[in-house]
Amino acid sequence: MLCCLFFILPLKAQVKQTELDRLVAFAQLAGNIRYFSPTDVADSMAFRAGWENIMWNGVRMSRNVRNEREFADSLIRYFKPIEPSLEIIYKNQKLCTAPKPEPKELIVSWQHKGLQLYSGQTRSFQSIRTNRRSTMADDNLSYFDFLSIRVPKGKAGKPFDLKLNYSSPKDKHIKLYRNNKYIRDMHLLTVDSVYSYRDSIPDDAGFFVIKIGLPDMPGTFSLAHDGHITVDGTKYSIKELTVLDVAASAPTVEWRIIENDQKLFDEVNAIGDTLTQQLTKNILTRFPLAVYADKMYTYPRTHVTNATYQYNKGLPRNVFFNTDVQSDLNLRLANVMLIWNVFRLSFVYNPFDEKSEVTFLRQTLTEVINGKNLDDYDMALRRMLHTYKDAHIFYINNLQHNKYNFSAPITLIHLKDGFYVKKLHDQVLQGQLNVGDKLLAIDGITIKEKWKKQQYFASGSEANVINNAGVFGLLYGNLNSEARLDFLDVYTKTKKKVRTIRNFEHPQKHLYTSFLERRDNRMLNDSTYYFNLSESPLTDTLLKYIDDPSKHIVFELRGYISQDSERKQLLNRLIRDTVVQRNLLGYHILSPTNKKLVSGPQKLIPVNRNPKAKFYFLIAESTQSAPETVLDVVKYWKLGTLIGKHTSGANGNINTLFLPGGIMVTFSGIKVMNSDGTEHHLKGITPDYEVDYTLDDVVQKRDPFLEKALELISKK
Numbered sequence: 001m002l003c004c005l006f007f008i009l010p011l012k013a014q015v016k017q018t019e020l021d022r023l024v025a026f027a028q029l030a031g032n033i034r035y036f037s038p039t040d041v042a043d044s045m046a047f048r049a050g051w052e053n054i055m056w057n058g059v060r061m062s063r064n065v066r067n068e069r070e071f072a073d074s075l076i077r078y079f080k081p082i083e084p085s086l087e088i089i090y091k092n093q094k095l096c097t098a099p100k101p102e103p104k105e106l107i108v109s110w111q112h113k114g115l116q117l118y119s120g121q122t123r124s125f126q127s128i129r130t131n132r133r134s135t136m137a138d139d140n141l142s143y144f145d146f147l148s149i150r151v152p153k154g155k156a157g158k159p160f161d162l163k164l165n166y167s168s169p170k171d172k173h174i175k176l177y178r179n180n181k182y183i184r185d186m187h188l189l190t191v192d193s194v195y196s197y198r199d200s201i202p203d204d205a206g207f208f209v210i211k212i213g214l215p216d217m218p219g220t221f222s223l224a225h226d227g228h229i230t231v232d233g234t235k236y237s238i239k240e241l242t243v244l245d246v247a248a249s250a251p252t253v254e255w256r257i258i259e260n261d262q263k264l265f266d267e268v269n270a271i272g273d274t275l276t277q278q279l280t281k282n283i284l285t286r287f288p289l290a291v292y293a294d295k296m297y298t299y300p301r302t303h304v305t306n307a308t309y310q311y312n313k314g315l316p317r318n319v320f321f322n323t324d325v326q327s328d329l330n331l332r333l334a335n336v337m338l339i340w341n342v343f344r345l346s347f348v349y350n351p352f353d354e355k356s357e358v359t360f361l362r363q364t365l366t367e368v369i370n371g372k373n374l375d376d377y378d379m380a381l382r383r384m385l386h387t388y389k390d391a392h393i394f395y396i397n398n399l400q401h402n403k404y405n406f407s408a409p410i411t412l413i414h415l416k417d418g419f420y421v422k423k424l425h426d427q428v429l430q431g432q433l434n435v436g437d438k439l440l441a442i443d444g445i446t447i448k449e450k451w452k453k454q455q456y457f458a459s460g461s462e463a464n465v466i467n468n469a470g471v472f473g474l475l476y477g478n479l480n481s482e483a484r485l486d487f488l489d490v491y492t493k494t495k496k497k498v499r500t501i502r503n504f505e506h507p508q509k510h511l512y513t514s515f516l517e518r519r520d521n522r523m524l525n526d527s528t529y530y531f532n533l534s535e536s537p538l539t540d541t542l543l544k545y546i547d548d549p550s551k552h553i554v555f556e557l558r559g560y561i562s563q564d565s566e567r568k569q570l571l572n573r574l575i576r577d578t579v580v581q582r583n584l585l586g587y588h589i590l591s592p593t594n595k596k597l598v599s600g601p602q603k604l605i606p607v608n609r610n611p612k613a614k615f616y617f618l619i620a621e622s623t624q625s626a627p628e629t630v631l632d633v634v635k636y637w638k639l640g641t642l643i644g645k646h647t648s649g650a651n652g653n654i655n656t657l658f659l660p661g662g663i664m665v666t667f668s669g670i671k672v673m674n675s676d677g678t679e680h681h682l683k684g685i686t687p688d689y690e691v692d693y694t695l696d697d698v699v700q701k702r703d704p705f706l707e708k709a710l711e712l713i714s715k716k
Contacts, residue, residue: 025279031341109269109290112589115346120656128261141213149241158232391460391650398662409504436490463621534559615640624648647684
């Protein structure tokens with residue numbers, strides 16, 4: 001493991017070591033309980049930024065207590081109501097103990113497939129509590145309109161009866177909600193197939209809607225009404241009352257079909273499994289990873305709810321969008337902890353061992369505490385994310401975002417010894433700058449000095465950082481701010497100064513290496529077809545040429561990939577035989593120390609077995625994610641020729657985390673290997689023919705990638 005990737009900062013006098021000890025200890029225990037305590041109340045804290053409130057309040061507590069014993073007592077107040085079986089030992093003395101287990105018919109524990117985050121959900125990752133409904137599962141119900149009717153005249157506020165016919169292999173538990181407020185339960189028993197639903201139409205309602213929330217896989221369950229509704233003793237045809245377009249404000253009842261979570265994988269936590277953590281030299285904690293439960297409760301029971309728990313309070317309701325809260329130092333520290341916990345538990349490329357991970361947290365917290373303003377805080381988060389080294393880490397801070405939306409009207413390219421002008425987007429600059437001029441300084445700061453800070457505006461491989469933080473980052477700043485730039489003239493070799501305004505937005509970042517004036521799909525010669533796969537949807541012409549062995553197709557893939565490539569099964573059209581990939585690995589997580597990577601096969605079946613055209617792919621460091629999946633198949637099943645630079649080495653589904661104060665962070669939640677077993681992360685797919693730009697290529701606006709493809713085609 002890499003133990004020294006993090007940055008070294010001197011601890012200023014105002015940051016006490018004891019304060020850092022407590023902040024780190026609180027972060028560890030809060031993260032462990034949040035993601036692994038199986039109790040109902042711990043799970044319920046996901047509602048309304050509950051855990052964000054707990055972290056924020058906990059940071060304040062950790063900074064304000066006077067000594068370690070007082071801190072240990074505070075941890076009991078914080079977490080014992082959430083996890084009643086929590087034990088805290090201070091200097092070998094048990095400050096609180098777990099009650100004796102009460103055996104019940106069910107055993108509840110967490111299983112994480114990756115980590116499904118409550119703020120920023122994606123169906124690629126799942127987190128469930130075995131034998132117990134989790135908040136995440138309820139939140140992921142799929143809704144459809146079961147009843148959407150015009151209320152008969154004079155019947156608002158009247159009682160109604162709806163006859164339901166159903167079929168289910170097991171009893172169904174349905175919770176009824178109105179305006180997100182729980183009303184009552186409804187039980188559909190397997191011993192029957194008919195249920196009479198009785199309720200009242202809301203007062204003054206012109207329309208009435210019943211929605212059903214179904215889990216992703218409802219199985220063989222079916223539910224239907226008999227076509228009629230009886231309101232205040234009068235029978236009406238539902239078909240005649242149905243209205244397809246009803247205002248969102250119409251009174252609505254939700255029927256949420258609630259079922260206990262089913263196992264994601266075979267491994268489970270059992271009664272007796274515990275999570276033990278030495279938080280500080282003198283404080284040790286432990287709590288069970290599995291508890292007993294019945295159909296109603298987990299045991300031992302706690303009488304706290306997410307509404308009554310005293311530390312689930314204080315932050316504004318719109319905390320995820322309210323940038324004003326960033327001014328609160330305690331919230332800034334809490335955000336660092338929230339990121340750190342998620343990354344230590346589920347980031348598949350985590351570079352730290354347990355010891356260096358804690359050191360990294362301490363130093364990041366120190367930098368935030370020592371920061372003078374919000375810019376320093378923003379840089380601390382960027383530096384933190386840069387250290388994790390993954391090009392799938394994207395970061396948006398809405399408070400700072402406008403500072404990086406607008407560029408000087410110049411596109412750069414990076415050559416071996418620096419950054420050069422690739423294209424000018426302002427006629428005023430035409431007489432001042434040349435394509436090929438070398439950038440020396442920005443606003444009086446040399447590129448070498450500026451890069452010491454600028455590099456933290458991206459993550460991943462060195463090439464990816466240069467592309468994102470450099471080529472598409474160096475010239476950014478506030479809208480209409482002045483950029484004072486120093487250049488070395490490509491022809492006279494003299495230095496010159498240029499002033500311009502940051503008012504330009506790059507329309508296409510992906511094809512950053514292409515000098516083609518035309519990027520449209522076209523014939524390059526009688527047999528060679530250029531297709532811009534990074535920008536264009538698949539066309540009938542392309543699909544016809546794929547199955548024409550007399551054609552050569554040059555695919556432009558120095559960027560992302562068109563969105564319908566998967567929908568129209570591009571890969572399945574390129575192959576002639578079935579391809580089975582086993583290069584995606586996802587985490588099975590039972591605890592911070594009990595997790596493993598598991599792979600599953602992905603099968604591609606050819607659309608046909610016709611002879612194919614000759615395929616060539618132009619690739620670069622900006623090629624990442626979905627295009628790398630395509631290129632892995634192309635390279636290791638020998639479907640075509642790869643020309644250019646190695647790709648980004650950033651593939652796998654992205655996980656998203658939203659943080660208080662208008663901040664978003666993403667990261668890889670699935671590890672990817674190349675199909676030949678070699679490392680993909682940070683290394684990517686290696687081209688068959690490596691090509692790079694020279695300064696002369698830049699000045700003459702030549703594209704050596706495309707020229708190499710045409711050279712290979714002419715030789716064949």
